Amino acid sequence: MTSLLTQVVVRLLLAPTIVIAAAVLAKGYSSVGDGFSAGVIAALGVIAVYLVLGAEQADRLLPVRLAPVGAIAGLLITLVVTFSSVVRGEPLLTHAPPPGADVIHLGTLELITAVAFDVGVFLLVFGAVVGILRTVALARSEAGS
Amino acid sequence: MSLPARVSAALAALAFVLTLAGWWSGSPGIDLPWAPSLGLRLSFELDGLGVLYSLLATGIGFAVVLYSGAYVPLHLEHQQRPHRDEVRFFGLLLLFMVSMVGLATARDLILLFVFWDLTAIASYFLIGYDRQEAEARTAALMALVVTGVTAVLLLIGTLVLYAEYGTFSIPELVASVEPGGTVTLAATLMALAGLAKCAQVPFHFWLPRAMAAPSPVSAYLHAAAMVAAGVFLLGRIYPFLETSELLLDGLVVVGFASMFVGGIVALTRDRLKQLLAYSTVSQYGYVVVLYGLGDTVGVVGASFYVIAHALAKSALFLTAGAVAEATGERRLSELGGLRRAMPALALGSGLAAAGLAALPLTIGFFKDELFFQAGVERSPGIAVLTILGAALTFAYIGRFWIGVFLGPTRAPAHRVSALLTGPVVALGGLVLVGGLLPEPFVALANAAAEASLGAAASVDVFYHLDARAENLMALSAYAIGAAALAAPRVWRAAAETCARLGERLGPERVYVATIRSLNETSDRIHGIEVRDLRTRIAAILVPGGLLVLLGLLATPTAGAYTVGSLDRGDTALVLVLATAALAAIATTLPRQHLTLLLVAASVGFSLAVVYAFLGGPDVALVAVLVETTLTLLFIGVFALMPRASLRRLAALRTPPTRRWRDPLVGAAAALAAFLVVWGALSRPSVGESVAEEHVRLTPDAHAKDVVTAILTDFRGLDTLGEITVVAIAFFGIATLLRRGRLS
Structure with a gap:
């Protein structure tokens, strides 16, 4: 069904896709993009492999079994960030550092709790999208067998 | 014991020790804001009431976890279920323990409500643990509905208080409430929630049904924790309750009614756990009466009663489970003479039964002494009722213990694990210790009452070897109870009639009828709504459309519709919009599912381009990504459907009746949407x-x-x-x- 060319291309494309997703995530605070978009981009890269190589090969090639773990970890990270401000004695989801305070920069990336929240969103969206499509694919192969 | 059992036991023991340490170090607490703009705080404090119920939840929880370590594997084996189901059991038990401790220590009414509902949810899963059995599922649902629906009353009461005083904090409310209609209303609503939770008449019917739960669950939830949460709430809101004499009198009435209904029905039950369930209804009746009688003696007595009852009753529930494991029998009429085969169990449960029957040298003697004292202080009539209640207790608990352990052996018993008898003996031992050395228990009850009353409470209990009223009342209760035990023929028929009358006319029928009619209504609406895809969509769009139309008609139209201008720079945007519109129209044409899907996706992609032109790159990016993902998902789902039926659906012709109706409806909807959007876009923002x-x-x-x-x-x-x-x-x-x- 798929030619050798697509099989090679899809594998080659995976790494750049992930890099772009990471860039979209990291640059979210200064330009277009955020955790949600980054999650979907990364997931689309994985799904392309799935479509071209089939569920079995893709499972062998990529650690997609861990997708649910990613989703749950993402949810936990966002919850931790959300409630960490309560422990500091501030209302729910008050990000640190406060407005006007100095922030550590790593290039364009600034280390603030909102970034951690966004990473949680990224993991959840990535895990859930890959997980959902994989569930559908597995249900199909189970129904077929 | 398996790993989950060990871990749970360790955690329960740790929680118990921490609670004790917390009590020792003097009411530690935490107070954090989590939504200060709504006045919500995460506020916990280990006050007297909190200590009492936390100790019960963790201490008896520990005993129950140990017991379950032996019981649950056997239970699962009987039902041929996999061993990993054990994890679920202990997880739920721990969840219940956490929510109970949270409930006991919460200082904020909203938090209290959250933990209240958490206990109900955990109990739903625990009661329905044998989910393959319809009886267990019905019972779980009944417990959830009865306690969950009445929990809403607790929330309403909370909001009533908030509306009046502007705070959810219990200490602040206690400091500021004044007797009046608002507080009485709120307190009544909350008390109803509490009464439903502790299975008082007329909400009591859920508890006997909940006996479908495994025995350790009953021992924990239906003796020491879940049901106790109901009277805990009464203790917590006592400052609101005591603003109204009428409300307190109402509690006395409900308490006595439950005491007698539960007691009489317990005399007629044959199944061990049913007997114990009705006895719980009756015993919590005592506690409700004590809160209703009020004053220092009543409130201290109520807290003391909860301790005594929880120790004794959980031991008896565990006994019922151990007996069923050993003999395979669950009925009083099939059991007897087990004292020979199971002497340790007979001793432990004998102590527990003696405690409930309020014999001297057990903690139960003092619970009844306080009960009698509160009754005597109120009026002679109440005093007589308290004697009759105690006599009933004596009779049905005697019937339970004598029936199981004395007399001729009816069912042979095989050896059971020491873990099944150990906790019973330990709890029975505590009942005895409480009778010989009541000081720590009384101190706990005094501390709890202090939290309820807001003033120091120091009630002391001693054995008095004289002819004071309480002693005489206890003696007459023993005498009446023993007489009833000796001559069952006198009351058997009358009690059976009462029980049957309750089944025929009781509140359970109201519940069943309500649930049935709600189900039927829901089915009917469901049938109309989801008959096919069109009615399902119409059920959402038609009411929504009508509302929007009403809004449109009510809005003044002068100047509402303006036509802007276009310049050359907008050409590209217009072209993209035209593409999107064409694509939208094109979705009506294809017959193949896949084609339809791709055309529909093209609408989404053209709209993404529109966002990009309008200067929303973020939105455009998300639109492209979401559209791609959804399209892939649809393809995947289509692949799940049988090819043949997809082909058949694609070949289906539109029936002639729909050929005009559907386009007309679509056009009308489109026109309305167009008018609304046009109107909205014509307004300059203010x-x-x-x-x-x-x-x-x-x-x-x-x-x-x-x-x-x-x-x-x-x-x-x-x-x-x-x-x-x-x-x-x-x-x-x-x-x-x-x-x-x-x-």
């Missing part, structure tokens, strides 16, 4: 919009991109809700397609 404020605040959030700042900061809670929905959708799909397997 004042500073939220969007402008967001743009202004973005630098404060250390961001340069407004959309990201909105998603993660300004509207972060919305994002949290949305991604939670994504996660739930994932788990739901996994449940539907792969029975919950995630990977």
Whole structure:
């Protein structure tokens, strides 16, 4: 069904896709993009492999079994960030550092709790999208067998 | 014991020790704001009442976990279920323990409500643990509905108080409430929630049904924790209750009614756990009466009674489970003479039964002494009723213990694990210790009463070897109870008639009828709504459309519709919009599912381009990504459907009746949507919009991109809700397609 060319291309494309997703995530605070978009981009890269190589090969090639773990970890990270401000004695989801305070920069990336929240969103969206499509694919192969 | 059992036992023991240490170090607490703009705080304090119920939840929880370590594997074996189901059992038990401790220590009414509902949810799963059995499922649902629906009354009462006093904090409310209609209303609503939880008449019917739960669950929930939460609430809101004499009198009436209904029915039950369940209804009746009688003696007595009852009753429930494991019998008429085969169990449960029957040298003697004292202080009539109640207790508990352990051996017993008898003996031992050395227990009850009364309470109990009223009342209660035990023929027929009358006319029928009619209504609406895809969509769009239309008609139209101007720079935008419109029209044409899907996706992609032209690159990016993902998902789902039926559906011709109706409806809807959007876009925005404020605040959030700042900061809670929905959708799909397997 798929030619050798697509099989090679899809594998080659995976790494750049992930890099772009990471860039979209990291640059979210200064330009277009955020955790949600980054999650979907990364997931689309994985799904392309799935479509071209089939569920079995893709499972062998990529650690997609861990997708649910990613989703749950993402949810936990966002919850931790959300409630960490309560422990500091501030209302729910008050990000640190406060407005006007100095922030550590790593290039364009600034280390603030909102970034951690966004990473949680990224993991959840990535895990859930890959997980959902994989569930559908597995249900199909189970129904077929 | 298995690993989950060990871990749970360790955690329960740790929690118990920590609670004790907390009590020792003097009421530690935490107080954190989590939504200060709504007046909500995470506020916990280990006050007297909190200590009492936390100790019960963790201490008896520990005994029950040990017992379950032996019981649950056997139980699962009988039902041929896999051993890993054990994890679920202990997980739920721990969840229940946590919610009970949270409930006991919460200092904020909203928190209290949250933990109240958490206990109900945990109990739903625990009662329905044998989920393959219809009886267990019905019982679980009944417990959830009765305690869950009345929990709403607790919330309403909370909001009534908040509306009047502007705070959810219990100490602040206690300091500021004044007798009056508002407080009485709120207290009544909350008390109803509490009465339903502790299975008082007329809500009592859920408790005997809940005996479908495994025995350790009954021992924990239906003796020491879940049901005790009901009277805990009465203790917690006692300052509100005592503002109204009428309300307290109402409690006395309900308490006595439950005492007698539960006691009489308990005399007629044959199944061990049913007998114990009705006895619980009756015993919590005592506690409700004590709160109703009030004053220091009543409130201390209520707290003391809860301790004594929890120790004794959980031991008896565990006895019922151990007996059923040893003999395979669950009925009084099939059991007897077990003292020979199971002497340790006979001793432990004998002590517990003696405690409930209030014999001297057990903790139960003092519980009844306080009960009699409170009755005598009120009036002679009440005093007589208290004697009759105590006599009933004596009779049915005697019937239970004598029936199981004395007389000729009816069912042979095989050896059971020491873990099944050990906790019973330990709890029975505590009943005895409480009778010989009541000081620590009384100190606990005094501390709890102090939290309820807001004033120091120091009630002491001693054995008095004289002819005071309480002693005479206890003696007459023993005498009446013993007489009833000796001559069952005198009352048997009358009690049976009462029990049957209750079944025929009782509140359970109301419950069943209500649930049935609700189900029927729901089925009917469901039938109309989801008959086919058209009615399902219509059920959402038609009411929504009508509302919008009403809004449109009510809005003044002068100047509402303006036509702007276009210049050359807009050409590209117009072209893209035209493409999107054409694509939308084109979706009506294809007959093949896949083609239809791709055409529909093209609408989404053209709209993404529109966003890009309008200067919303973030939105455009998300639109492209979401459209791609959805298209892939649709393709995947189509692949799940049988080819033949897809082909058949594609070949289906539209029936002639629909050929005109559907386009007409579509056109009307489109026209209405067009008018609404046009009207909305014609209005110039007034004042500073939220969007402008967001743009202004973005630098404060250390961001340069407004959309990201909105998603993660300004509207972060919305994002949290949305991604939670994504996660739930994932788990739901996994449940539907792969029975919950995630990977």
